[in-house]
Amino acid sequence: MLLLTCPHCHVTAEETEFAPGGQAHLKRPQPEAGDDAFESYMFTRPNPMGVHLERWRHAYGCGKWLIAARCTVTLEVFGTYPAQTAAPPAEIVKKIKKKRPEWEAPA
Amino acid sequence: MSDTATDLSTHRSLLRIERVASQGMIALRGGLGSAALGKGLRKATGLAVPGLREIAHDETGAFGVAWMSPDELMILTPPGVVHETIAQLHEGLAGNHATLADMSDARAVFALEGAPVRDVLAKLCPVDFAPEAFPAGAFRRTRAAQVAVAVWFTAPEAARLICFRSVAGYVEELLCTASAPGGEVGLYHR
Known part of the structure; x- marks a missing residue:
């Protein structure tokens, strides 16, 4: 069971109040990038054992999207931030690095 | 707008549950x-x-x-x-x-009253209903069992709960079941 804090309504709720939305920070390729790039964008997802940046929606609460930085092994949540963020904020990266020094933010 | 309030008083309940008409x-x-x-x-x-x-x-x-x-x-x-x-x-x-x-016709409103009101709500919603964590004036959108609801307290032992009208029947049965005599949990009300 995850306890996530919504960065929009600042409520800390358990995961059944949220709906998962898959990998965060996906970048859509340019139209000329070719089929392989689009296939990868559409279907290829990492399934990491460890730190994962993941989209969630506060479905039963304020209805807004957020991104949770969490560990898929220990279920530790490093932090959450609004989904309207292109890359993980420095403060979240710092928190993750403190616990998982080997982790690198996705490009 | 519907003017009929459902009479839920025939249910044996630890709470007084009423469907609020015309909110x-x-x-x-x-x-x-x-x-x-x-x-x-x-x-x-x-x-x-x-x-x-x-x-x-x-x-x-x-x-x-x-x-x-x-x-x-x-x-x-x-x-x-x-x-x-x-x-x-x-x-x-x-x-x-x-x-x-x-949105008057899109949602249904329930008025709940009685000493174990926080216990009954806590059976249905993943929320801390302790009076200090959920005082009067607080408003919380969450879920009750399987549907979205919003809850607030109008008095220490009286709450209002709103849900979509399409699931009002479900919520009504939920509230009646959760507040049936014999189902006391004694979490907030002893």
């Missing part, structure tokens, strides 16, 4: 921080924009404003003045970006 509800979406919205709202309802996850009522209790999300408020009105209030808000918000919708 006027208006959804107002817009930038909650904008001065124009605050002014328009005050003009139409006499109330200010509530704080994060809060609900405010006027002295008579006729009007209320609840914080639904960072860009949405729910305005509670007496049933007869919904259209009038929307017209006043339209006037007050003219020239500013905001949307208004009459």
Whole structure:
């Protein structure tokens, strides 16, 4: 069971109040990038054992999207931030690095 | 708007559960921080924009404003003045970006009253209902079993719960089941 804090309504709720939305920070390729790039964008997802940046929606609460930085092994949540963020904020990266020094933010 | 209130008093229950008929509800979406919205709202309802996850009522209790999300408020009105209030808000918000919708028929309202009200709600919602964690004036959107609801307290032992009208029958049965005698849990009320 995850306890996530919504960065929009600042409520800390358990995961059944949220709906998962898959990998965060996906970048859509340019139209000329070719089929392989689009296939990868559409279907290829990492399934990491460890730190994962993941989209969630506060479905039963304020209805807004957020991104949770969490560990898929220990279920530790490093932090959450609004989904309207292109890359993980420095403060979240710092928190993750403190616990998982080997982790690198996705490009 | 439906005028019939369901009589739930025939159910044996630890609470007094009543379906509230004719609650006027208006959804107002817009930038909650904008001065124009605050002014328009005050003009139409006499109330200010509530704080994060809060609900405010006027002295008579006729009007209320609840914080639904960072860009949405729910305005509670007496049933007869919904259209009038929307017209006043339209006037007050003219020239500013905001949307208004009459949601009175879209949602169902339940009034729950009785000493174990927090226990009954805690059986259904993943929320801390301890009086210090959930005081009067707090407003929480969450789920009750499988459907979305919003809850607030009107008195220490009286709560209001709203849900979509399409699932009102489900919520009614949930509340009756969770409040049936013999189902006391003694979490907040001993």
